[in-house]
Amino acid sequence: MKKAIYLIILLISFQQTLKAQSKFDEDRKAILSLGGFYKVTFDYAETFTPDTGYKFYPHYHASGYEMAVVEQDSKNKIVIQHILLTGDSSVIKHWREDWVYEEPQLLKFNKDNTWTNTKLSDADVKGRWVQKVFQVDDGPRYESIGTWVHVDGKHQWQSDCDSPLPRREFTKRGDYNVLQRGNRIYLTSTGWMFEQDNKKVIRTDNTDRVLVQEKGYEEFTRADTTKFTFAQNWWKKQQPYWTAVRQVWDEIYSQQAVIKLQGKINGKQLYEKLFDLADQSAREKWDSARNKKETRKIIADYLIKG
Numbered sequence: 001m002k003k004a005i006y007l008i009i010l011l012i013s014f015q016q017t018l019k020a021q022s023k024f025d026e027d028r029k030a031i032l033s034l035g036g037f038y039k040v041t042f043d044y045a046e047t048f049t050p051d052t053g054y055k056f057y058p059h060y061h062a063s064g065y066e067m068a069v070v071e072q073d074s075k076n077k078i079v080i081q082h083i084l085l086t087g088d089s090s091v092i093k094h095w096r097e098d099w100v101y102e103e104p105q106l107l108k109f110n111k112d113n114t115w116t117n118t119k120l121s122d123a124d125v126k127g128r129w130v131q132k133v134f135q136v137d138d139g140p141r142y143e144s145i146g147t148w149v150h151v152d153g154k155h156q157w158q159s160d161c162d163s164p165l166p167r168r169e170f171t172k173r174g175d176y177n178v179l180q181r182g183n184r185i186y187l188t189s190t191g192w193m194f195e196q197d198n199k200k201v202i203r204t205d206n207t208d209r210v211l212v213q214e215k216g217y218e219e220f221t222r223a224d225t226t227k228f229t230f231a232q233n234w235w236k237k238q239q240p241y242w243t244a245v246r247q248v249w250d251e252i253y254s255q256q257a258v259i260k261l262q263g264k265i266n267g268k269q270l271y272e273k274l275f276d277l278a279d280q281s282a283r284e285k286w287d288s289a290r291n292k293k294e295t296r297k298i299i300a301d302y303l304i305k306g
Helices: 001-033 225-255 271-284 288-302
Strands: 036-046 060-074 075-089 091-102 107-110 112-119 128-133 140-146 148-151 154-165 177-188 191-201 208-222 258-260
Touching: 001 091, 001 148, 036 225, 060 154, 060 225, 075 148, 075 225, 091 225, 107 140, 107 154, 128 154, 140 148, 140 177, 177 208, 177 271, 225 271, 225 288
Parallel strands: none
Antiparallel strands: 036 060, 036 208, 060 075, 075 091, 091 128, 107 112, 112 258, 128 140, 140 154, 148 154, 154 177, 177 191, 191 208
């Protein structure tokens, strides 16, 4: 009798392990499918506000082409770099997303260009993925955790987090200082969608006040790969430099519990200086050691200590 019970327990445990492995494999497949070549449309509209005197900003619409390159594909981590096309022979290194399975900590945005490392419990991370989103200079933007769900042929991931102002409003608005993001990513028959339910928040040391809510859709539709030939060649030259930049940032993230960054120095944002350095590195064919050395010096100028 005891032997039979033991065999049943073993069988149940084996089945649960197989199910978990199958779910993990589906998660990885969904994340990897975010890479590719896309036509992208960006649509945002303010929806509701508790302030009867608030004047809604105009709807935002933009479109373009974007290449999402899978830079790393290891068991528990997938790195995807986005490259935005701004013309037939003009591109910009865009945002980056790292997906990490059962990541034990989050870098949380507070306000005023400040992020804090926060430890998560084992229960919080079990079976879940953290999406880490980085600025164009690979500095921090926001991180959030969620569970990939695969039901009825649909695949989606959902999370909530705080972030700085989006770049579409960063230089235009000063009436709020935190974007509370409701993120939902789901696969479609033609690519994928990034749907958002956001709150634009005025944060002080003691309170949060919602200024206005916002709905956002970023639709990624698969595009003809031949349009991206220039971008692919450009990234081959730039990629070694940006790999070194990521490694320098990883050192900083591992060493500092709080990340606080300056705005402009001598009239330039951090990304502008790192972009200039990237072009110089590509021209002069710097090695990894030189890339890291020069990058460390630049980033150190923008890090606020203490």
